Amino acid sequence: GAGVSQSPSNKVTEKGKDVELRCDPISGHTALYWYRQSLGQGLEFLIYFQGNSAPDKSGLPSDRFSAERTGGSVSTLTIQRTQQEDSAVYLCASNTITGTGELFFGEGSRLTVL
């Protein structure tokens, strides 16, 4: 696609439920990143994909968080048994290592856990 697309844009869920957040990167971008931005905070790195593999998943806060990427394209971030502290904006970004180095961001998925 023309830009990085994320869905849903807003998600309200109850504590203890599972949620899935989707990211569709720019076509041809091999690298994909997930970040979390809590209210008034900076960007917290979660995980990075190169193709379908994740060389760095060191930022995932707990084993309730997982992510996968299939076909070198779409990625899904899954949060199991959501907690109120998971409330944040989840940002996805992509780039190509043969390009100019910059990240292209989606508009984010705002998650609210009640």
Place this chain on the structure above:
Amino acid sequence: AQSVTQLGSHVSVSEGALVLLRCNYSSSVPPYLFWYVQYPNQGLQLLLKYTSAATLVKGINGFEAEFKKSETSFHLTKPSAHMSDAAEYFCAVTSNTGNQFYFGTGTSLTVIP
């Protein structure tokens, strides 16, 4: 690992005044440095980037940044602030491999009419 420090989580300037947002990186020179802007309820948008071609980098909306190796700085400036500049600004650097991005904690810019 690289690290980025943005001094001042909140900066207020009057409309028409100089904007100066500070960014310092850790001692090893990263391949790329960036400034991103985030408007409310939006993702991050690239303002400008440094790729070693020139130390003074010009970006969109009249912003520019100067890479100073001796000071390990990459401060963002704009000669005259506009109301539409009110936003959150993030400085970022890459790792030496270019695969990892390290963001500062952001500076919220308020423009006073």
